[in-house]
Amino acid sequence: MTYEQVKSLKSEDFKRLCGVRPDTFNQILEVLRSHSQPKQKTGRPGKLSLEDQLLMTLEYWREYRTYFHIGQSWGINESTAYRIIRKIEDTLMKSRIFTLPGKKKLTTSNYQLEVVVVDVTESPIERPKKKQKKFYSGKKKQHTLKSQVVVDQANGQIICTAHGKGREHDFRIFKNSKVRLRENIEYLGDKGYQGIQKLHANSRISKKKPRGGTLTCEDKKSNQELASIRVLGEHVNRKLKIFKILSLTYRNRRKRFSLRFNLIAALYNYELHLPQNEFV
Numbered sequence: 660m661t662y663e664q665v666k667s668l669k670s671e672d673f674k675r676l677c678g679v680r681p682d683t684f685n686q687i688l689e690v691l692r693s694h695s696q697p698k699q700k701t702g703r704p705g706k707l708s709l710e711d712q713l714l715m716t717l718e719y720w721r722e723y724r725t726y727f728h729i730g731q732s733w734g735i736n737e738s739t740a741y742r743i744i745r746k747i748e749d750t751l752m753k754s755r756i757f758t759l760p761g762k763k764k765l766t767t768s769n770y771q772l773e774v775v776v777v778d779v780t781e782s783p784i785e786r787p788k789k790k791q792k793k794f795y796s797g798k799k800k801q802h803t804l805k806s807q808v809v810v811d812q813a814n815g816q817i818i819c820t821a822h823g824k825g826r827e828h829d830f831r832i833f834k835n836s837k838v839r840l841r842e843n844i845e846y847l848g849d850k851g852y853q854g855i856q857k858l859h860a861n862s863r864i865s866k867k868k869p870r871g872g873t874l875t876c877e878d879k880k881s882n883q884e885l886a887s888i889r890v891l892g893e894h895v896n897r898k899l900k901i902f903k904i905l906s907l908t909y910r911n912r913r914k915r916f917s918l919r920f921n922l923i924a925a926l927y928n929y930e931l932h933l934p935q936n937e938f939v
Contacts, residue, residue, distance in 0.1 A: 661711050678901060715733055716748065759819055759820065762838050765818065779851065784803060803825035817927060820917070830851060830852050847864075848862065849889065852864050895927070
């Protein structure tokens, strides 16, 4: 199904197909046109237009079929599908248009920020050939990659991300990411961030049940109230994982996972500012 066949779809149907709204698709297309280098060598022109190349890339993220199946759908070789998708991803990253605000914003005084929610999500991967223990997650009972998102509680915008191996503790990923917050910014986290107060005093995390004891009614109520606010982080992770490349078993080189995660997070941020946002 080419772009000419899908461009007349309703906005919600277009979004269900490729994960972004038509306005976002057109903006990405403008960025690609302005940053794509003209073809130097002579020869037969490419079979797919730039619109189709972008649609194929979004389809790959959204459905996460193999390059072979993607190539068969578009009538091209699987190696050609791989090169096109990689080229689109690299062009978007080099353009610096679809990027996250970055962790430096957390220390900038003129950046309006009061409360942030930090949460970690896991994406399964194929069993590594080497150093398997470093990627094995006891929580998920499989090999995973962890992704930490720092979200503005006021508007749901993703400020920055960090990534780690499945065995790494959530708090360890936070420390390795070297995220630092202004003193007046409140930090909200779950039980995986025990000890965060030593790095940032203005923090609230869920209270952990003492060994051999129980939580008081006040502690349980406090945890419930905090969870009702922190659930924003879970919602953001769910919205990112409509792109199956982040939720299904990741088959590609792990070095490229963070690039794709950040690109999808940047597209999520872009759609937050569109009217009648429905990032489903």
